[in-house]
Amino acid sequence: MTDAPCHYRLIPRHHWHQPDWIDEDRAAKVRNEMVSEQVIYGHSVPYRFNSGFFFRHPVLDAYDYYWRIEPGIKLFCDLDYDPFKFFEANDKNYGFIISLYAYAETITTLWDTVNEFIKT
Numbered sequence: 009m010t011d012a013p014c015h016y017r018l019i020p021r022h023h024w025h026q027p028d029w030i031d032e033d034r035a036a037k038v039r040n041e042m043v044s045e046q047v048i049y050g051h052s053v054p055y056r057f058n059s060g061f062f063f064r065h066p067v068l069d070a071y072d073y074y075w076r077i078e079p080g081i082k083l084f085c086d087l088d089y090d091p092f093k094f095f096e097a098n099d100k101n102y103g104f105i106i107s108l109y110a111y112a113e114t115i116t117t118l119w120d121t122v123n124e125f126i127k128t
Contacts, residue, residue: 015067023061047113072096 026035042050068074073092095103 017065017067019065023064042113045113050114 026032039050062068062076063074073095075091091103095101
């Protein structure tokens with residue numbers, strides 16, 4: 009598979025699961041509604057880890073940059089530069105690409121939440 013060093017660590021429960029202050033009945037109800045409406049990833053609590061806590065895992069402390077690649081992705085063009093060198097040369101610390109259609113049903117409160125965050 010690779011000659012590069014690989015690291016395996018346990019993901020802490022508080023990174024993987026939603027916090028105790030979340031109303032689980034309400035959250036479960038919304039997840040179930042999304043499942044019944046066949047909303048992609050509507051059932052997924054583990055996406056919490058991938059969306060916010062991945063970079064906080066101590067195994068990444070030794071690195072200035074990382075690239076999280078989902079299984080089965082396809083790049084539709086050649087990558088003719090080193091993204092890590094680009095980040096370093098341009099003083100960047102975060103980058104992303106979204107090539108998946110965003111389903112409004114999965115982010116119904118996102119816009120209001122982001123705007124509220126910006127105001128504070």
